[in-house]
Amino acid sequence: MVNIIAIANQKGGVGKTTTAVNLAACLAAMKRRVLLVDLDPQGNATMGCGVDKHALEHSSCDLLLSDIPIADCLQRITEPSPGFDLLPANADLTAAEVGLIDSPDREHRLARVLERAAQAYELVIVDCPPSLNMLTVNALVAARGVLIPIQCEYYALEGLSALLDTIEQIRANRNETLHVEGILRTMHDPRNNLANQVSTQLITHFKDKVYRTIIPRNVRLAEAPSHGMPAQLYDPSSKGAIAYMALASEVLRRQQKGRNAA
């Protein structure tokens, strides 16, 4: 069964897009069939894969608002080999959010699209916008798991309960398979005492939901998008690229464990 993972946190700048792009690239490098869905009007995941968001013929907006076939919207990212598919986005997606308001199945549009398309993939990764809006709700209704990136800083936990409440509401009313797949510590600096304290707090609260893999603060991860590449291509020996490879392995291990338990 295909696993759809939404990368969500309504805080901006916590590493959602960096995680979405690099996780997709690392899973592709591990020969998994991956689809990366950009569901943020900022189109950062699209640009981070080297696709010009200003030159899209079709995007995730068209899929949400019309019955266009998904194949017409996909872009093939060929590296790291054997590559992965990208459903790109740009500012048009802001219109989709407004357009969806009048649609009777507004919360299920992405789920319907992916229901048909997802069989071609082992993993679908959805990069969510930095808010709990209708686009994020679409991602959560479509997903099986939510990966929550958290930057270990003073305000890190603020807003987390709103996200967990939203996940719980959607699980209760719309999507009973939805669960927190894992909590990912991002941009971590081990020399920072506060980061270590927040990290300990997360483990106390969420126990083994917290990924063992920690993503370090690493300049290569910040530079790679400006070259339109995941770190895996830009500098595979960087600490950031290595950490995302470890995360990809951990995500696959958890998926296998979940399957064995089922």
Ligand code: ADP
């Ligand atoms: P979000 O999608 O949650 O808004 P991003 O992934 O776009 O967050 O990250 C915000 C900024 O921080 C970007 O400029 C990105 O390049 C940078 N960044 C993300 N993760 C790291 C990291 N581990 N080390 C250094 N910079 C990072």
Ligand code: MG
């Ligand atoms: Mg983003």
